[in-house]
Amino acid sequence: MNAEINNALEVLKNGGLILYPTDTIWGIGCDATNEEAVSKVFNLKGRDASKSMIILLDNDNKLSSYVREVPELAYELIEYAENPLTIIYSGAKNLAPNAIHEDGSIGIRIVKHPFCQQLIQRFRKPIISTSANISGSPSPANFSEVSDDIIKGVDYVVDIDQHDFSKKKSSTIMKLEPDGRFSFIRR
Numbered sequence: 001m002n003a004e005i006n007n008a009l010e011v012l013k014n015g016g017l018i019l020y021p022t023d024t025i026w027g028i029g030c031d032a033t034n035e036e037a038v039s040k041v042f043n044l045k046g047r048d049a050s051k052s053m054i055i056l057l058d059n060d061n062k063l064s065s066y067v068r069e070v071p072e073l074a075y076e077l078i079e080y081a082e083n084p085l086t087i088i089y090s091g092a093k094n095l096a097p098n099a100i101h102e103d104g105s106i107g108i109r110i111v112k113h114p115f116c117q118q119l120i121q122r123f124r125k126p127i128i129s130t131s132a133n134i135s136g137s138p139s140p141a142n143f144s145e146v147s148d149d150i151i152k153g154v155d156y157v158v159d160i161d162q163h164d165f166s167k168k169k170s171s172t173i174m175k176l177e178p179d180g181r182f183s184f185i186r187r
Helices: 002-013 035-045 060-066 072-080 114-123 148-153
Strands: 018-020 027-029 054-057 085-089 106-110 127-131 172-176 182-186
Touching: 002 018, 002 114, 018 114, 027 035, 035 127, 054 060, 054 114, 060 072, 060 106, 072 085, 072 172, 114 127
Parallel strands: 054 106, 085 172
Antiparallel strands: 018 027, 027 127, 054 127, 085 106, 172 182
């Protein structure tokens, strides 16, 4: 795994795109603070720039670096969530402007996948995570379902979990307001 982390780190540091396994489905990733790299993800997916993407962090201690006001409830939700949980927060900061939704919000998931955790920890920055598909196409449930266009469009394909054919699904998404009110976007 160390060699794969080193290879992915080099690509991220140079503004490139990686195709990698997460605790949910396979994702396309890049440095979430690099506007040019984020643009490459939008272009590869053919995704409307008005749609935001989520970022991954390795632990919840880093939330306050990217969100102006983290509601206390967020820490409990993250700790007790049984399935991968993406929380949309208001007041995103210190990220590429095109990674942030037009309303100023950002979706963040604290990842539990060992490769992702170590990669983000060593990179010391959040990474973009968006489903490894062309916009409008179904999200791949495992590596075997990732299209050739995506594989050829990234700078590096991580060689971990490619032979795991179990069907993965996307995370639960909820919007959490600074005052603690929340609503589910996707369960």
